Amino acid sequence: MNKNKESSEIVQWSYDFIQSFYLNNNESRTEREMQYTHYISPFSDKYYSPLNPFLIFGGADPEQLLKKDTWLLRDGLIPLSFFFKEASLDLLAGSRKFLVHKDFWFLVPPTWQKNVLFYDVSAKKNYGKGSVPEKMVLMGIANDTMADPEEFVTSIKDLASNFTAKEIEKIQIMAYFPNKRSDLWGKWQDENIFKYAKSIFENLKMDIHFPEWDVLKSTMDYQNTLYYEVNSGVIVKDTATQHMFLSRGAGLLKCSDANEKGFKLIKTLSLSLYHDVNIFEFDFQKLKAVSNPLESDLLPYYKKIIEKGTSPRLISEGWEKWYGSYVKKYYKNQGLI
């Protein structure tokens, strides 16, 4: 904005904003649509924060990481594993800081530790026992190639355990579980969408609305609403959907402070009137990973999951093997699930 003497000013919105975006829009739509992030939209949609949120395997040129000194990595377990295994420390690190979700502290190799801080997202309003919301938005990744049906049920049961049946009856529940966008990940019959829906009905109630995404997205006020996301964070951890709902007033489920050992809060940054991102340092001496997914022989194979043009059938089979045996076991050993 340029001041014009004393009495008037020219309003130019564009230019400072264009500068502030971390991603340019030069990539062609076709190319973008081929990325796996497209298939987990809207979770993988872009959002803005001064910490430069970034999906490493979101289709952008990794060299873009050289453009800023701080990046918040939104990716989940698998993409992060590849990042730390394959990204060039010499090229990228320097004085640059990468923020990794604190659930994934164990993925950070010793060589990267000085360049990594951790984050989590917190809402100013939390719901749970003794604090019942008027509404609830239930979202999540519900297909067998990206989520585990058993874990889905567990997650819904955990949610239900926070409220009595009477309380659940009074809550207006809206659910949205996006389907696959094409058969890239397998045919629609593989999705077991009925199985997922059944567990919601069984554990919560039958009276659940399933609005379209457009309706949820265009509603600007989510105060007195609990946002609950069924997402184990294997593909994407920091979702745009969570930010959208929280920034419009929604709250999260109260959680315990377990697994906080080793973390020291160093800064809290407001992302909206209703939610923050917390930045932590981690003392790697206090808690050491007992095993590391980076050492898995399967790692190169699973890279295919996030590469375009991979045969759908291979992905589904591979996924079962990886997720069913290795990752889940690892998480259980860590006491994280």
Place this chain on the structure above:
Amino acid sequence: MKKFLIIRSNQESSWGSCKVISPNLQECYNLLKGTGFEVEYFDIEEKFLKSDALEDGTTIIRLAEKIENYKPTEIVFSDHLPHADDVLKFLSFYIPLAKLPPLVFHVYGDFTYHSHSWWKLGEKLKDHPVKFIVASESQERLFRSFCYDDSTLETFMFPVNGKDYHFNEQERIQIRAENKIIDDELVIMYAGRISLQKNLETLIMEYAELVRTSDRPTRLWLVGGFDDMGAPFQGVIGHDGMMFDKINRMIESLPQKVRATITLWGNQPKTTLRKLKNAADMFMSFSLYHDEDYGMSPAEALACGLPALLTDWGGYSSFVSASGKWTCRLMPVKLTKYGHELTVSRIREFFDQQKAVKSEASTRRKNAEEFMKEFSIVNGAGKLKKILNKEFKAFSGFTINLEYYSKVYWSVRHGYELNIQLTPSDDNFYYQVYKHYISGKET
């Protein structure tokens, strides 16, 4: 006896102002019942085609049957969605459009957003008797610039519901006490979407300057949700969180003394909004939004008797009282080759004027009442009746400019790229369209 069939959406609009406008407008139509008008409604889903696909495809057939049986003398499209073009396109499978009675369309701010649909509708309606009803003088000028002739065009400013918005002294006392506002303290208020094109940047920076030099304690209240739609004409595509960060950082950059006087209230229900408006002393909105055809939030502030300073942009200029029955001043806007130019010195002038006027409850109440004489639902019904009683004229179609506009706008919205023809300036297509949003009224 005129028989109106009003086609309306069966769900609440996702657009904040339309949530209020639609029921108020329907109230006006309801008041016409029994005064030479018969009114019936036909409810339709915004996405009726999708729901029809799931439910045996009956919506349009039911509408056709309703028209056949009810035999309306006029059909009214009262909501912005579903778009009339979609409805008429499918209705024409069952009833030739030429056989339909005269059609009335209430045109909203999204006329430009849906310009492609309006262009297609215009092609269908050539020579058909129609009335397009827009919501302000400036929108009338803009709409007219896309028409071959303006004989089918009417202006009807949306009414305000006096039950929801009025001056209440007790509420003023209560809210000021709760917020520890001392007697001579002034509260400047903005209410509405906190969106890039609403130009809050100017308000905050100029407010900071006012406070720095003011001899009266002053506060700024910003009420409304953050909206990241960006500024498509400027190539700014919004992402969630962008506006909050921008406004938050701007406020944090101010001296602590000033920062402490600014409150972000977020979204508020209408009762709280009315109370806040009653507690405030002046309303300011410097919007330069490209679809600002009306301005429901300033209208509601004026209904609470608040003096208002608004940009001379879009529908805002229609709120000025020529005879000074209420206080609404305009901040002049010019389009230059660099973009919009605002005469920001008007802020201090307005602030000083209002500072000198003691905010008496009797004055506030009188201003509110005078405003509502013009903008009440009852008065609106009377105005609407006059419009509806006017003779219908055959539509001669939209000019080719609308097709051009819709194509360029489409490319901006979906192509994520700047278009030099739609960037605010004084020598391009944007100017040809949006010069109509500037009234040049002296206030």
